[in-house]
Amino acid sequence: MLTERAPAKINLTLHIVGRQTDGWHALESLVAFSRGGDDLSLVEGAPLSLSIEGPTAPASGALGDNLVLRAARNFSKAYAGARLGAFHLVKRLPVAAGIGGGSSDAAAALRLLARANAISIEDEGLIEAARQTGADVPVCLAKRARMMTGIGGELGPLLELPPLIGLIVNPGEPLETKSVFAQMKIAPGAKTRFGGHPELCAKMPADALISALRKGRNDMEAAACVLAPIIGDVLAVLSAAPGCRLARMSGSGATCFAIFKDCRTAARAKKAILQAHPAWWVKTCVLN
Helix, strand or coil, rough: CCCEEEEHHHCCCEEEEEEEHHHHHHHHEEEEEEEEEEEEEEECCCCCCEECCCCCCCCCCCCCCCCHHHHHHHHHHCCCCCEEEEEEEEECCCCCCCCHHHHHHHHHHHHHHHHHCCCCCCCCCHHHHHHHCCCCCCHHHCCCCEEECCCCCEEECCCCCCCCEEEEECCCCCCCCHHHHHHHCCCCCCCCCCCCCCCCCCCCHHHHHHHHHHCCCCHHHHHHHHHHCCCCCCCCCCCCCCCCCEECCCCCCCCEEECCCCCHHHHHHHHHHHHHHHCEEEEEEEEC
16 A cells, blocks of 8 residues: 655645636746645555545545546546556545645645556656646646746746744635636736746745745735635634734635744644634644
């Protein structure tokens, strides 16, 4: 049995630069990954199948529509005669939450199949299978910080970020990406001109990185707050926590994150938030 971790994908920045004539939105986003998340295993050589368990499994939808199976089918198209197998997913990340849970699961499936078939994760066939599976799947393949542009499939080089001590909070309200984009009302072919992305350089010290991140933003945040006002509550709670250096929504929401000065202040914030909001999903993390 082979196993892979499928971490949360956190958009440290998310700038929407416009909308293409085909309707897809173009973006610039610095993405980082947590160290915890879902777990996916593969029994090699068994018939292709998927079983799911875990606290957020009931919200995962129909098995046949799961991105893990879609990724496996796209892999088999790219590599005729490749070994597939039986997948088992332990689902812990919230669904439709702006942290790429399904995309990360799909990327983990591709990494497992690549290992089972002795294929590099840099192989073009594997990358194409990721693109065919979903816009966020390619960036999740390496599960390392990097810039993503275009509709998400254009990736910058891997970035060596300092470990960021964070807190991830989801209030339990799912939010569809397409609904948030619709709320933004950007016409096809239009440019947003909201402002350029802050410059990043290799091996930035933590203080310099936080300073750069503060100059960035999540352009989907305002629209998401209209559809799910509780996001504003989450951001207010995180921003007010002692030791918080930055609070922002991830992806299209409703999950938000905060970066803290150290593990102790992040742990204290988690305890206080859960006491006040026991129904929220709150996790400490290290992002890089």
